[in-house]
Amino acid sequence: MNVESIFPKAHIPYGTWGASYFPAWQSSPLAEVNIGQFAGEAMAYIMGKRKVPMNSLDYLVSGSTIPWHWKFWGSPFLASCAGQRVPGYHLEQACATGLKAIFAAAGAVQGGLANVSGVLTFDRTSDSPVGVFPERRSYERTVALSDVWDNFGFDPATGGAMIATAGNAARKHKIDRKEVDELTFLRYKQYFQALDSGFLAKVLVPLEVLNLQGKVMGKIDSDAGVRSISLEALHSQRELDTCVTSGTQTHASDGMATMLVTTKEKARELSSQPDIDIQIIGLVEARALPSLMAEAPAMAVKKLLQQTGLTMNDIAVVKDHNPFAVNDAIFAKELNYDWHNMNKTGCPLVWGHPQGPTLTRLSIEALQETVDLGGGYALVFGCAAGDVGIAGIFKVSEGGKA
Amino acid sequence: MIKSMRQSTLETIGLGSVHSIFSKGKLPVNAAEQVDKVFGPVGNRGSLVISGANGIVGAGKLMQFGSRLKDYNIPIVALDFPGAPDGITPQYKGLASSFGKKNADEIMANVIRLNYDGNNLPSLLKSLNPKFLLEAIPEILNVKKAHFELFRSNFPGIEIRSVTSGFPSKELGVGIYHPAFPHQINKIWEVVENEPSEITKLLWALGMIPMAVSDEWSFVLDVLFCGLMVSALRYNRATNIPFWKIDKYIRKFFGPNPFRAHDVIGAKGANFLTWNCLHDLSTKYGDLFAPTEALVEHKDSGQNWYPLNHLRPMVNTTIDAAGSMQFNIWILGSLFQMTSLMIHEKRSHFSIMNSVGELCAQFRKGTLALMRNMGAEQSKRIVEAYHKLHPEAALNAWHPEALDNLDSNDWKQLYVNAEHDGEVGVITLGREAYNDDVNAELNRAIDWLKAENIHKVILTGDFHLTTQLVGADTNEFFPALDHHNIGYRISYQWSKTARRLYHEFETSVAFINGKRCLGGMLELFQHCHYIVTDDDSDLGAPEVNLPVVPGMEMCHLPFRRTGSDNWAKLIKLLLEGRSVKGKDTVGWLTDYSAQGEAAIKMAWELASKGELAMPKRKIHESSLYIPSFYPTAPTENKNILEARKAIMDTILASCGANYHEALKVQSECSAKFMTSDLCRKGFVGQEAEKTMNV
Numbered sequence A: 001m002n003v004e005s006i007f008p009k010a011h012i013p014y015g016t017w018g019a020s021y022f023p024a025w026q027s028s029p030l031a032e033v034n035i036g037q038f039a040g041e042a043m044a045y046i047m048g049k050r051k052v053p054m055n056s057l058d059y060l061v062s063g064s065t066i067p068w069h070w071k072f073w074g075s076p077f078l079a080s081c082a083g084q085r086v087p088g089y090h091l092e093q094a095c096a097t098g099l100k101a102i103f104a105a106a107g108a109v110q111g112g113l114a115n116v117s118g119v120l121t122f123d124r125t126s127d128s129p130v131g132v133f134p135e136r137r138s139y140e141r142t143v144a145l146s147d148v149w150d151n152f153g154f155d156p157a158t159g160g161a162m163i164a165t166a167g168n169a170a171r172k173h174k175i176d177r178k179e180v181d182e183l184t185f186l187r188y189k190q191y192f193q194a195l196d197s198g199f200l201a202k203v204l205v206p207l208e209v210l211n212l213q214g215k216v217m218g219k220i221d222s223d224a225g226v227r228s229i230s231l232e233a234l235h236s237q238r239e240l241d242t243c244v245t246s247g248t249q250t251h252a253s254d255g256m257a258t259m260l261v262t263t264k265e266k267a268r269e270l271s272s273q274p275d276i277d278i279q280i281i282g283l284v285e286a287r288a289l290p291s292l293m294a295e296a297p298a299m300a301v302k303k304l305l306q307q308t309g310l311t312m313n314d315i316a317v318v319k320d321h322n323p324f325a326v327n328d329a330i331f332a333k334e335l336n337y338d339w340h341n342m343n344k345t346g347c348p349l350v351w352g353h354p355q356g357p358t359l360t361r362l363s364i365e366a367l368q369e370t371v372d373l374g375g376g377y378a379l380v381f382g383c384a385a386g387d388v389g390i391a392g393i394f395k396v397s398e399g400g401k402a
Numbered sequence B: 001m002i003k004s005m006r007q008s009t010l011e012t013i014g015l016g017s018v019h020s021i022f023s024k025g026k027l028p029v030n031a032a033e034q035v036d037k038v039f040g041p042v043g044n045r046g047s048l049v050i051s052g053a054n055g056i057v058g059a060g061k062l063m064q065f066g067s068r069l070k071d072y073n074i075p076i077v078a079l080d081f082p083g084a085p086d087g088i089t090p091q092y093k094g095l096a097s098s099f100g101k102k103n104a105d106e107i108m109a110n111v112i113r114l115n116y117d118g119n120n121l122p123s124l125l126k127s128l129n130p131k132f133l134l135e136a137i138p139e140i141l142n143v144k145k146a147h148f149e150l151f152r153s154n155f156p157g158i159e160i161r162s163v164t165s166g167f168p169s170k171e172l173g174v175g176i177y178h179p180a181f182p183h184q185i186n187k188i189w190e191v192v193e194n195e196p197s198e199i200t201k202l203l204w205a206l207g208m209i210p211m212a213v214s215d216e217w218s219f220v221l222d223v224l225f226c227g228l229m230v231s232a233l234r235y236n237r238a239t240n241i242p243f244w245k246i247d248k249y250i251r252k253f254f255g256p257n258p259f260r261a262h263d264v265i266g267a268k269g270a271n272f273l274t275w276n277c278l279h280d281l282s283t284k285y286g287d288l289f290a291p292t293e294a295l296v297e298h299k300d301s302g303q304n305w306y307p308l309n310h311l312r313p314m315v316n317t318t319i320d321a322a323g324s325m326q327f328n329i330w331i332l333g334s335l336f337q338m339t340s341l342m343i344h345e346k347r348s349h350f351s352i353m354n355s356v357g358e359l360c361a362q363f364r365k366g367t368l369a370l371m372r373n374m375g376a377e378q379s380k381r382i383v384e385a386y387h388k389l390h391p392e393a394a395l396n397a398w399h400p401e402a403l404d405n406l407d408s409n410d411w412k413q414l415y416v417n418a419e420h421d422g423e424v425g426v427i428t429l430g431r432e433a434y435n436d437d438v439n440a441e442l443n444r445a446i447d448w449l450k451a452e453n454i455h456k457v458i459l460t461g462d463f464h465l466t467t468q469l470v471g472a473d474t475n476e477f478f479p480a481l482d483h484h485n486i487g488y489r490i491s492y493q494w495s496k497t498a499r500r501l502y503h504e505f506e507t508s509v510a511f512i513n514g515k516r517c518l519g520g521m522l523e524l525f526q527h528c529h530y531i532v533t534d535d536d537s538d539l540g541a542p543e544v545n546l547p548v549v550p551g552m553e554m555c556h557l558p559f560r561r562t563g564s565d566n567w568a569k570l571i572k573l574l575l576e577g578r579s580v581k582g583k584d585t586v587g588w589l590t591d592y593s594a595q596g597e598a599a600i601k602m603a604w605e606l607a608s609k610g611e612l613a614m615p616k617r618k619i620h621e622s623s624l625y626i627p628s629f630y631p632t633a634p635t636e637n638k639n640i641l642e643a644r645k646a647i648m649d650t651i652l653a654s655c656g657a658n659y660h661e662a663l664k665v666q667s668e669c670s671a672k673f674m675t676s677d678l679c680r681k682g683f684v685g686q687e688a689e690k691t692m693n694v
C-alpha cells in the first residue's frame, strides 16, 4: 500500500534528532535552569553530535506549554541560544505540541517558508511559574494560578480535573483495573529492555548543566525517577479514580527534544544514512465529549486510518503518549489491537510528562524503532488537554536499516 | 668578520649584530641622536602629528609616544575631527597610575590638540613644523590616501607612517607601522619600509620593538590573529560548539582566546577589522581565509562573541579524545597552512614570525615552534587532514615545501642565536621566559660555538625581542603539578644546560640589561663565570610568591660563590621575593654593575680578557654549613611562610651537599614542591586549573 504524504516536499533526515533524558519533576539540575535557553543550547549540542551544522537551518518551529522566562521572544530567541539567528514561531497546544511542531515544520518546508526547519520542544514542570491574573468577575478579583498543578486539577471548559477524564473514559469503556495494571507492568518492562539494549542511547543525549561560574552543576543522563515496579505493587495501589493509581498514571518531568524537517535533497545531505527516507504521511486531531480525554486518541487514530486508507496491520511501530495507562487499554479495545505490540521502547507513562517535548521524543523513538525494523509506517498518537486526541503517521523507506 | 648561527633579528632593522654592540662597546643608536635626526636639533625641533588621535589606536599611541618622548620636549599634535568623541582624556588616568601624576601632567603638557574638517589642515599646524605623521584614521584606502596627499602638499618633506591593519605600503604610498593591541603599552610594531628608517631606529632606541615584515595584504600579526579567528569560526560552524567554549580549548592547547580578544578590543571595531583582513586575504589567497557567515553577521551587527551576562552558558560541551584530534586538525591545520604561506612569501625573519604569535597573539608557542617541534611530516599530515575537512582551502596558498628545511638554523634557533668573531662568542636569548625550546636551543648554541672553537662567551638578551628576562615559563610546570618525574626532569635538565656555561667555556659572561632579570633567567645567568649588570636592572627571585622552589641552582650556587657574610642577602632575596637593583648586587649576586654602555664595555673586557681583567669568583665545591636562621621581613601570610620554609630547606639541603650532588638535591626539592598542595593552590596551580581544566 502506498500512501501519499500530505507534505510531499518535507522529509526528515534520519538520525538528525535527539532528546534529553526526562528527569522527574524537581529531581535534577533542570529544575534550576531557564528551560528555553537550555533547550536552545542543547539543540546546538545535539545537532553537533549528529554532525549537523546549525547554520544549515533557516527556520525554527518551537513548542512548549509552561510559561518560561523570556517566552515572549519565542523561536527567534531560542534560535539565538542555539547559535543560529533564524526566524520561526512558537506553538503551544498542551501535549499535542510535540507532534504538532513536527507537522508545522513540515508545513513550513512544504509551503516554501523553510528549507531546513528545526523542531525544538521543551518544558520544565519543575518550579513551574505561578501567574497572577486580574479577574474582575471572580470573587477573588485576582487569581494566582500555579501553572502545572492548578491546570491539571481544573479544566475550565468542563470544570473537571484531568484525572477524571481517565476515570470517566475507563468506566465508559468498561476497562478492567487488572488489565491496566498488567499493561503498566509491561510498559515498565519494555522501557527497561529498551534502556538495557542500548536503544534509548541512540536517541537520548546526556547533557551537562553548568552553573553561573561555568562549572558543571550536574548531569542529565537518565530519566531520573523511573524505578521498576512489580505487578503486586501495582495491584496494591489505591485507586484514585477508576483504573487510575499513582502507578498507572504518568509523573511530571522536565526535558527537551529536537529534530529537523527539510527537503529531500537536503535530507540526504544532512543525514548520516542518506538512503533512509522519512516522510510525514498525515495528521489528524479529534475531540471527545467533555471529560473523556482518554478515549480521544483512539478517535483520532480511527479518523487518520480512514483518511489514509491504512489499517493497523499496515503499521510497523505504534507509539501512544499515555499519561494514563487506561489510554492504551481503550485504544487497544477500540482498534482491536493487542497492546503488547505497542510502545515497545518505553512511553510517557513510564518516563514522564514534560508536555511540550513528550510527543517529539516519542516520535523520535518511533522513527528509530521503525528504521531498526527495516522501514514501514510509524503511528504516533496521544491525548492532550481539552479532551483532544492527536495522531500522526510517518513513513520510513523500506530496507533502510540503521 | 662575524659569523652567526643565523641572522640576528636586530639586523633586520638595520642595527647590526649583537656581537658588535659588545665589541664596539656601545649601542648602535641612541635615543637623543635619533630624536635629533627625526625631529631636528634642539632649537629647531619639529613635531609629531598623530591623526585620528581620538581613536583606539591614535589615543593609545599618543600616550606611548608622549611618555617616551617627554624628556625631549617634542610637541605632539593630536589631530582629529571637531566632533570626534574624546579618546584622549580617558587615557590620562592610566598614564598617571603608570608614571605618577607629575609625569603624566608633563607628558600631557606636550600634547596639542587640533581639530580640522578633514580637508583643510589647521593653519596653526605650520608653526609646529610637523616632521613625522603617524596616521591612525579609519581603514578606508581612499580616505587614507587623500590624507597623505593633504599632508604632503602642505609639508613636502614630512615622514609618514600608517598604522593600517592590512593595506600594503605599495597601495598606500607610505611606510607602515602596524601596532599591536593594547596600544598604550604594547611595544611591538610591524614595520614595512624599503630600508630601515631613522624613525624605526628611534622606536628601538625608545625601547619599543619594531619588527620588519614584508609588504603584503595584511601583515604577520593579522594573518595569525585573524587566521586563528577564522579557523575557530570554521570549527564552530562544523561542530556547533559555542564560541566561548572554543576559546577555552584554544587557550588550553595554544594559548590565545580569539573570541574574548575581539570582545575586549571592542567587538564592533575588531569584528570589522578581522573581517576586512580576511576578506582581503581571501580575495588574494582563496578560501583558506574566507570569512564565515557568523563573522559577517558579527561584523554587520557589531555584537560580542561571548554570551550576555544574563545568558551565561548552560549546556556544557566537552571535546573527547577523538574530538580533540578534529579540533587540532581544524585549528592547527589551517594555521600551519597560513604559516607555510608566510614562509613561502618570506614575510619576515623566522624568529620574528614566531615571536609575533607569542608576543602579540598570545600563542604559548609561536606557530613555527609548534611546526618545528611536531616535525615536517606530521605538520604536513595535519594540513592534509584539514584539507579533507575543508577541501576549498587546498586549492591555494599551501606551500608544503616551506617545511623542507627544518634542519636549518633559521628553524632550529627561533629563540636563541649565537655569533662570534673567531675569538669571543655571544649567545642571545630572544625569549623572555625560559622553556624547553629555549633550553634545547641554548644547548645547540653552546654546541655550535664549541664546534667553532670558541671558548669565551657572553650570554645576553637579544637587544630586540626581549626587553627583560622574566624567568621560567610557568606553563611548562603544569604537568609537573601531577608528575614528580616531570618536575625533576625540568629542573635537572635546565640546570645541566646552565652548568655547561661554566664548565664548557674558558670564560663565560652573563650580561643583564633591560628592565629586569628574574627567577629562572637569573638562575641561568648565575652559572656564568662573570655576571655583569646594568645599574638600573631589577634582579630578583620571585619564586616564593608563586610559590615554587627555584630549580636552576639558585638555592646553592650563589652561596658557593660568595663569602658567608653575604649569605643573609641571598637568603633575603630568595625568601622575600623582592627584587634588588643591579647596582646593589655586586659581590654577592653579580661581579660588576654600571650604567648602560659602561656595563657593555665591561662585559666585553671580561669576555675577552678573563682573569686578566678580574678574578673569577670560584665555586666552593664541598658542602657548606648554612645557619638555619636568618631574619626575614615578617609576614602573616601562612602560604608565604610555608613556601619560605620549603625554599630554606632546599638551601640547607643543596648547600649541605657537595656541588655535584647538589644538582640532584635541588632538582628533587623543586620537583617535590611542585606536587604539593601549596603549589597547586598558588599561581601555577591556579593557572593550570584555569587553562587546562576545560
Ligand SMILES: NC(=O)c1ccc[n+]([C@@H]2O[C@H](COP(=O)([O-])OP(=O)(O)OC[C@H]3O[C@@H](n4cnc5c(N)ncnc54)[C@H](O)[C@@H]3O)[C@@H](O)[C@H]2O)c1
Pocket (backbone or CB within 6 Å): B051, B052, B053, B054, B055, B056, B057, B058, B079, B080, B081, B084, B085, B118, B136, B137, B138, B139, B140, B147, B163, B164, B165, B166, B178, B179, B180, B181, B265, B269, B273
Ligand atoms: N583597533 C585596533 O586594535 C587596530 C590595531 C591595529 C591597527 N588598526 C588600524 O588603526 C586605524 C584606526 O583604527 P581605530 O580602531 O583606532 O579606529 P577609531 O575609529 O577608533 O579611530 C579613528 C579616529 O580617526 C578619526 N578620523 C577619521 N577620519 C579622520 C581624518 N581624515 N583625519 C583625522 N582624524 C580622522 C576619527 O574621528 C576617530 O577618532 C585603522 O587603520 C585600523 O585598521 C587598528
